[in-house]
Amino acid sequence: MTKPEHQAALQTSPTEITRLLLELRNGNEQAFEALTPLIYQELRAIASNFLRRESAKHTLQTTDLVHEAYLRLIDEAHFSWENRAHFFAVAARAMRQFLVFYAKQKKAQKRGGGDKPVTFKEQYVHKEQKSQDIIALDAALQLLEAQDVRLSRIVELRYFSGLTIKETAEVLSISPATVKREWVTAKAWLYREIKS
Helix, strand or coil: CCHHHHHHHHCCCHHHHHHHHHHHHCCCCHHHHHHHHHHHHHHHHHHHHHHHCCCCCCCCCHHHHHHHHHHHHHHHHCCCCCCHHHHHHHHHHHHHHHHHHHHHHHHHHHHHHCCCCCCCCHHHHHHHHHHHHHHHHHHHHHHHHHHCHHHHHHHHHHHHCCCCHHHHHHHHCCCHHHHHHHHHHHHHHHHHHHHC
């Protein structure tokens, strides 16, 4: 997905999504049929954006990430999203959970947990490093969340959902200047925590 497509997907009728979410919460089962393609489009944009930043040798495909996140969203949220902003917050958490799960599985396979023998190549070292990075980031985010929930949410939305400063501000109902300042603070805190 190109950057304009990503931005177009993120601009998908916010009021329409919110309206459908409210109808679904009020028992309108037909709202689900209209909502599903919109949710899928939003998740695809988020997953594409995240994976585009990863190594080209990354084994996780956009479709895999979208399907796993979708299943987690459906299972965990029970369609209790209040609006599009709440959806983004829940989607970021679902993506994070799946990426951490995936990284831990890849790490376990490197330790002999897989069925196939692994040959030593540079690409495996790189993949293992990426898995360790995600796991370390998740652990640090848990610590950050205990200290400052909003900083943690900003990282989730910016890193895992790939939202811009402006989009993150809209989701969290704070100013872009606050997001920018707290994003810098959160990155510095996470860097220190991960490197220590």
